[in-house]
Amino acid sequence: MFHTKSTYITFLAISLIVITTVACQPKQQEAKPNPDTIQKVRYRSNSETTDQTDPSVNPLSEASHENIDAIIRKYVDNGTFSGNVLVSHAGQVIHNQSYGKANLSSGTMNNNQTKFAIASLTKPFTAMAIMQLQEKGQLQESDKVSKYLPDYAHADQITIHQLLTHTSGIASNTTFEPYWNQPLSSTPGTKYAYSNSNYLLLQKIIESVSKQPYLTFLKENIFSPLGMTHTGYSNTMKDVDQAATGYQKNQSGSPQAYYVSGLDLGGAGGLYSTVGDLYKWGEGIRLNQLVQENTKNKIFTPDAIPLQTLKDSGYGYGWMIANDKSWARHQGTIGGFQSFMTLHFQHDFTIILLSNYRYAPVADINQEISDILIEEE
Numbered sequence: 001m002f003h004t005k006s007t008y009i010t011f012l013a014i015s016l017i018v019i020t021t022v023a024c025q026p027k028q029q030e031a032k033p034n035p036d037t038i039q040k041v042r043y044r045s046n047s048e049t050t051d052q053t054d055p056s057v058n059p060l061s062e063a064s065h066e067n068i069d070a071i072i073r074k075y076v077d078n079g080t081f082s083g084n085v086l087v088s089h090a091g092q093v094i095h096n097q098s099y100g101k102a103n104l105s106s107g108t109m110n111n112n113q114t115k116f117a118i119a120s121l122t123k124p125f126t127a128m129a130i131m132q133l134q135e136k137g138q139l140q141e142s143d144k145v146s147k148y149l150p151d152y153a154h155a156d157q158i159t160i161h162q163l164l165t166h167t168s169g170i171a172s173n174t175t176f177e178p179y180w181n182q183p184l185s186s187t188p189g190t191k192y193a194y195s196n197s198n199y200l201l202l203q204k205i206i207e208s209v210s211k212q213p214y215l216t217f218l219k220e221n222i223f224s225p226l227g228m229t230h231t232g233y234s235n236t237m238k239d240v241d242q243a244a245t246g247y248q249k250n251q252s253g254s255p256q257a258y259y260v261s262g263l264d265l266g267g268a269g270g271l272y273s274t275v276g277d278l279y280k281w282g283e284g285i286r287l288n289q290l291v292q293e294n295t296k297n298k299i300f301t302p303d304a305i306p307l308q309t310l311k312d313s314g315y316g317y318g319w320m321i322a323n324d325k326s327w328a329r330h331q332g333t334i335g336g337f338q339s340f341m342t343l344h345f346q347h348d349f350t351i352i353l354l355s356n357y358r359y360a361p362v363a364d365i366n367q368e369i370s371d372i373l374i375e376e377e
Helices: 002-024 062-077 119-135 160-164 196-210 214-226 275-286 293-299 304-309 362-376
Strands: 042-044 049-051 083-089 092-099 247-249 255-257 271-273 313-315 320-322 327-334 337-344 349-355
Touching (some): 062 083, 062 362, 083 275, 083 362, 092 275, 119 196, 119 214, 119 271, 119 275, 119 293, 119 327, 119 337, 160 196, 196 214, 214 275, 271 275, 275 337, 275 349, 304 313, 327 362, 349 362
Antiparallel strands (some): 042 049, 049 092, 083 092, 313 320, 320 327, 327 337, 337 349
């Protein structure tokens, strides 16, 4: 009798230990699709198209993926698009596809590791860096530029906010020297005029406040936290591994490599990236991984002055923004490259277009894809 009771107690104790151990195991989170590692589903050699999308993990239908592909294929077939396209919905990649050649001479195809100059898509990164410094208490958007760049001729008339929203009155240039002492084109705070010079000055402010080079600050505060390992800075793209060659058409209508030289585009347009890294950037914004919600709201609120000038949108901090704040987007053009990125807040999708053809109609492609996604939602 004693032996039976002892055996039962021992069995009960072991059972409790097993149950407790299993219950305390941490719940494994479902892995999110990584746009850099998604397996290829099919390869269409007849149209020089590589598809890296797995429809089984997508929240939208396979029809969405096929419809997006059909849109882009129109432009590939008529010779006006070559590059990479990534579309995500609610954080899930629904289209990640490469089109055409990264280099016509070597025959190298574009793939999801191909790097493209993103030109003015650099500006949202510059604006984010400024707002990160504000969250750290190291500057205020209302500060005068003179607090950080006292040698600039009009520094005591212009605020950081006016630089961010292109309402400073500074004429646009892609080097520092030409505008450093030139007269303003308008009174600060009275007129919207898109100007690369604003974001070159913001780069200087970031470097002055952080005591770091611009690229180092971005790496430590944006790229590394988001795992953006294929994004960097280059003025020519000639020194970048796995970079596409940018093209334009020459006088006879044939593609011709088009390199930029002699410009230091910095915080206005000097970055390169991949569609996969820009997807991570978009997710970092969507999930508030870089700044708090109230700061994000400031970034994506259009300023009143640009709203008076622009038709259906305004300009916030580094982004063109819809009047009703339903979406934010930006386009970039440099040398033989075109880029376009849209964050559609209302319908929770992101569109990223990177092309190595200067005249690719990326805004039109973006609109067609947007229409399809809204229709199928």
